[in-house]
Structures are given as structure tokens and as C-alpha cells.
Amino acid sequence: MALVGAHNHKDKELRIHESLDELGTDLADYIAELSETSVKERGVFAVALSGGSLIGLLGKLCEAPYNKTVDWTKWYILWADERVVAKNHADSNYKLAKEGFFSKVPIVPSHVHSINDSVSAEEAANEYEFVIRQLVKSRVISVSDTSDCPKFDLILLGIGPDGHVASLFPNHPVLDEKDEWVTFITDSPKPPPERITFTLPVINSASNVVVVVTGDSKADAAHLAVDDVGPDSPLVPAKLVQPTKGKLVWFLDKPAASKLEGFQFSE
Numbered sequence: 001m002a003l004v005g006a007h008n009h010k011d012k013e014l015r016i017h018e019s020l021d022e023l024g025t026d027l028a029d030y031i032a033e034l035s036e037t038s039v040k041e042r043g044v045f046a047v048a049l050s051g052g053s054l055i056g057l058l059g060k061l062c063e064a065p066y067n068k069t070v071d072w073t074k075w076y077i078l079w080a081d082e083r084v085v086a087k088n089h090a091d092s093n094y095k096l097a098k099e100g101f102f103s104k105v106p107i108v109p110s111h112v113h114s115i116n117d118s119v120s121a122e123e124a125a126n127e128y129e130f131v132i133r134q135l136v137k138s139r140v141i142s143v144s145d146t147s148d149c150p151k152f153d154l155i156l157l158g159i160g161p162d163g164h165v166a167s168l169f170p171n172h173p174v175l176d177e178k179d180e181w182v183t184f185i186t187d188s189p190k191p192p193p194e195r196i197t198f199t200l201p202v203i204n205s206a207s208n209v210v211v212v213v214t215g216d217s218k219a220d221a222a223h224l225a226v227d228d229v230g231p232d233s234p235l236v237p238a239k240l241v242q243p244t245k246g247k248l249v250w251f252l253d254k255p256a257a258s259k260l261e262g263f264q265f266s267e
């Protein structure tokens with residue numbers, strides 16, 4: 001595996017790849033390993049997806065050997081954030097993930113938990129939190145030992161050029177939400193405006209969080225989130241992703257990593 005840089009950066013591991021292809025393979029390896037461990041320990045693997053380019057990078061997981069070696073029947077799929085649109089709408093994260101990922105592997109249809117797309121953003125967030133509570137009760141999702149939050153086996157996040165993760169945007173009051181597991185916004189700066197999102201306490205209670213960052217439009221956000229930039233620099237939501245006990249790994253390509261301190265890439 002041609003990692004151009006891998007290093008433990010305080011609370012996180014950074015894995016920097018030469019190409020998207022290599023990043024995709026490393027990501028597939030990593031997720032397959034987490035799935036195996038979780039199925040061994042708990043009998044299930046509860047994963048929360050985001051939207052965006054990260055879904056395309058999961059393509060490798062649908063190919064050999066993973067399509068045969070991963071125990072897909074033990075997977076449960078939820079969303080760390082979702083746009084409040086119909087499931088067949090071009091903006092739907094469910095539609096994106098279904099077409100690009102989970103329809104290509106034998107996931108049990110009843111293990112896919114999407115939002116109710118026929119109610120308001122507020123109702124959809126409340127209902128989704130209820131769904132998660134039921135899954136916690138039935139032990140599909142475990143509970144954090146440090147908070148009353150659900151402990152997902154894996155939360156997969158992309159990041160925006162402004163440093164947002166899930167639908168937690170810079171300077172938005174939902175960044176301070178401590179009580180809800182799932183909340184909603186109706187003013188997303190990235191269209192569409194209405195979204196539901198996991199809150200930071202839920203993200204930071206996960207056993208594993210993976211952040212996938214590709215392309216040079218994300219280089220500034222990656223730098224602000226990863227490096228010690230000081231209090232005068234903008235606080236990007238991605239910097240607030242700091243699992244309390246879980247493991248955090250960032251998968252980057254070279255363009256996204258190009259402004260990180262300490263990484264000099266020659267052409």
C-alpha cells in the first residue's frame with residue numbers, strides 16, 4: 001500500500017495517499033477490518049454514513065475480495081446526516097448510498113434505517129432519534145460508557161471546503177447541541193437547506209470515526225482542523241471531531257493534505 005505519509009497526530013491517525021484509487025483500497029481494508037472485529041465482539045456492525053464524494057470512495061468495498069469476505073448480513077446502516085428530501089430525489093444521501101454502495105452488496109434491507117422523508121426536518125430528526133433509541137434497546141447499537149449517547153461502531157464523515165462535517169456547519173448553533181442525539185437545520189449554506197444531523201456528542205461517542213478528505217478545495221479546511229492554528233484562526237467543525245474514547249482516522253489524498261504542517265510533497 002503506497003501511503004505517502006502516515007502518522008499519529010496527537011489524537012488522530014493521518015493516512016495520506018498518492019491516488020484516490022489507493023485511498024479507496026486502504027479505506028476498504030480498514031472498514032473490512034473494523035467490521036470483522038465488531039462482528040466478532042458484538043455480532044453486528046452499526047455504521048453511520050454521510051453524503052458527498054465519500055460514497056464513491058466506498059466502491060472498492062463492493063468489489064472482490066470484500067464483497068465475499070465481509071459479513072454483510074451483520075451490517076446495520078444509518079446516516080450521520082441526511083438532506084430532508086424524498087428518497088428518490090437527486091439530493092438524497094440515501095439514494096446516493098444505495099446506488100453507489102449498499103445495493104451492490106448483500107445488506108439485509110431491514111437493516112437499512114433511513115429518515116422519514118415525508119415529514120418536516122424537525123419531525124424527521126425526532127423520529128430518527130427514536131429509531132436509534134430502539135436500536136440501542138435491542139443492542140444493535142451499543143451505548144457509550146462515558147455518556148448516555150449511542151456508540152456507533154463506525155461513523156464515516158466527509159468534510160466540506162468550509163470544514164463542515166455531517167450537517168454541522170461553521171458558527172451554527174447546532175455545534176453547541178448537547179442534549180439531542182439527532183437535530184435539524186433549515187438553513188444549510190450547502191444546498192439543500194433542510195437537513196438532519198447527528199450532534200457532536202454522538203459523533204464523539206463512536207468507537208471509530210473516519211474522516212475522508214480529498215481534493216485541493218479541502219486543503220485549507222484540513223489544515224485548520226488538523227494543525228495547531230491558534231485561536232485567531234476560524235474554528236472549523238471538523239476540529240471538534242474528537243472521539244472521547246474511540247479511534248479517529250483521517251484518510252486524505254495528497255492535494256487535500258498539501259497544506260498540512262510537516263508534509264512536504266515533491267511532484
Ligand SMILES: O=C(O)[C@H](O)[C@@H](O)[C@H](O)[C@H](O)COP(=O)(O)O
Binds near residue numbers: 082
Ligand atoms: O450531505 C452532505 O452534504 C454531507 O454529509 C456533507 O457533510 C458531506 O460529506 C461534505 O459536504 C463533503 O462532501 P463532498 O465530499 O462531496 O465535498
